[in-house]
Amino acid sequence: MRAHSIRWRLTLSYAAIACLAALALGAVLLGILRRHYAIQERDYLASNAESIGALVSSAFAEDVPINLLQSQLENLAFISKVRIRVLDIQGQELIDTGIPTDPYVMSFLYATSDQAPDDLGSGSILLNPPGEPAAMSGSVHVLGAEGSEWQPVNPAEPTTATSGPSLVDPFVPQASVSGIITGRTATGEQEAGFSGSAPADGQIIMDAVSAFPLSSALFGFAVGSGNASPAINVDTAPRSDQQITSVLSDANHNRLGGIILSDGPAYGSEIVTSVARGWLMAGGIAVLLAAAAGWFVSRQLSKPLLALTDVTAHMTAGDLSRRAAIARQDEIGTLARSFNVMADRIEETVITLQRFVADAAHELHTPLTALRTNLELVQSEHPSAAIRRAHDQVIRLEKLTDSLLTLSRIEAQSDPSPAEWVDLGGLIRSASELYASRAEQSELAFELSLPEHALPVLGRPGQLEVVLSNLVDNAIKFTPAGGTVTLCARTFDQALELIVQDTGIGIPPGDLPLLFERFRRARNASDHPGSGLGLAITKAIVKAHSGSIAAESSGNGTKMTVTLPLARLPQG
Amino acid sequence: MNQNNFHILLIEDDAAVAQSLQDGLEREGFATTWKASGVEGIEYARMHNPHLIVLDIRLPDGSGLDFCRQMRQSKLHQPILMLTVQREEIDKVLGLEMGADDYMTKPYSLRELLSRVRALLRRSYGELATINSNDIIYVADMVLDRASGQVSRGNESLNLTPIEFRLLSFFAQNRGQALSRQQILDAVWGYSADVESDRTVNVHIRRLREKIELDPSQPQIILTVPGIGYRLAG
Known part of the structure; x- marks a missing residue:
């Protein structure tokens, strides 16, 4: 099927429309989702910025050292999973918690004491980014058993005692811890690894610390195994590209500096990604379905059109009784119906014309036959020049009638014989004896040049014979005794060329263009009998066989070339 | 071959054509009978068994081709010469398939028609008559x-x-x-x-x-x- 056929074009159009619709829909949907989540991410950063801003403002106001503030902010950054940067009033960066990276290590420190009040369970949390010992600073929070209160504790300068990469090494001095932590472990078990210390007031015995690597997930933290490699817990959660800058000012609205919150958790990204993936799949299926629907619809459209084309081809080939059998109520049905009405009219007209030609042939030939027979009877009994002249004119009239009717028949395509496979070579060979005999009687040489192989043409042998004999008879008629008539057939490409060449009187150049018109005869042909219809008939037949005819002439002869489409040999 | 012994039946609806043809044939020494319709012609042929039938293809009561076939079916075997105005191949083939022996297109030359009639008669009867003569x-x-x-x-x-x-x-x-x-x-x-x-x-x-x-x-x-x-x- 050709690429520019309706079938393909409609299918492609359907697919393209579906593709465009899916793209537009997807773009809108994803745009809305992205915006929604961007707003959420922004709100999240904004609310954090408000709280953290308040904290930093009060820290500024109390002149808390930067490193203490930094460790605070790092913990906050980890918990809220955002990057916090603090700027001074000149815009210089004071603190940058960096992009929240994992894993963190969370250590629990338990202390037991008999004297501790029963209703208190306590734990200490130490959060440290591993691999960055220099930046490490522990901070201890004491959580009441109710979890209601956070009390920041200022740790002293970190000491450097290492006990392994995964364990927290610089630990807060027990003195300051012991001052705050009271209570016992929830489990009552002691953990080894960090033994007790000198209590300041004898109340508390430091017992143990246990550490867990932590990784941050989108919706909270995950506890990893103690000896896991940090690489396993690398934070893969996507980060938001939103950023919030808020200006810090004191109670008197003096500018103190600013904080920037960025790289917060990108809540929407996974949803957006999976929606995009789903949309791509749905879009692909939609395009395929649309293409299938397009194919179906185009079949519905092109099938009747092809049927109609088939009918016109048959009608062109001469089968005028063909009609389009398309029973549809739509525009194509209307087209088929009006086509059939038109075909009825054409058939009627052609049949009327064919009948007229047949009737005319009969009606004209009958009196001519009687006239001719009677003249021939008189001529044989009482020969006279007058009777001979009358007889000649009857024959002339007869030939004229015959030629006109032949021409009408060819042009009305009323030849009842169907087109068939004809080997033009065979046709020429079987007729060549007649042509050679005729040429010989006119004292002309007759040359025949034919290829060995067959020359297949789709046509009517009777009409093709008329073409041959008209051309050869003309050549014989217009060539003086002693000349040569050549009949040559050859093939080239997909065409067959039939050439009749003579060494005759030629055709004046001015008469060449009108040579094939009815009743047109070359000026130098008046001495030779003829109706002026022979070449018109020849041309009509050649045209009816989808061929062409051309004449070339010079002072020493004429060359007529007939070109016919070469037919493929019939199968079998 | 004595042409006076031959009887030719003409089935032709046009009187002018039939009479001129009769004249031509009779002057050659043939006996002729003219019938203007196919039905009459067949009836006459059955009864009188002529030596040759000249049959026009277009007759007022039907096609000459059908009458030709009817004659062959009713065991009439004499040569039939069809006359037609249609030069087309199909007529030739049909005419011969229907049992006709030869055909001529109108208008014909009387000389040629007589030549065909003689050839048909000789083919059917003449050579039998002179079978012993090598000369x-x-x-x-x-x-x-x-x-x-x-x-x-x-x-x-x-x-x-x-x-x-x-x-x-x-x-x-x-x-x-x-x-x-x-x-x-x-x-x-x-x-x-x-x-x-x-x-x-x-x-x-x-x-x-x-x-x-x-x-x-x-x-x-x-x-x-x-x-x-x-x-x-x-």
């Missing part, structure tokens, strides 16, 4: 009498020279076969072959055609075979 040769509608050296067509005698007669006889002996000019020279001119040329053959053939062909410009009896020589048609 009689038939070429188309002509009769060659080797004893007298005479050639006749119907009542007409054709004046052939002795060379032309030998030429025609040689063709008749090799009917349908292509003969080279050398073969013809050897057979017709005999010992003098070496001094004669191909040109002599051409000239004699042309003259012979002018005497025996109905239309010498369109030879139908002796045909030129390109690249070989000549042959007698049929």
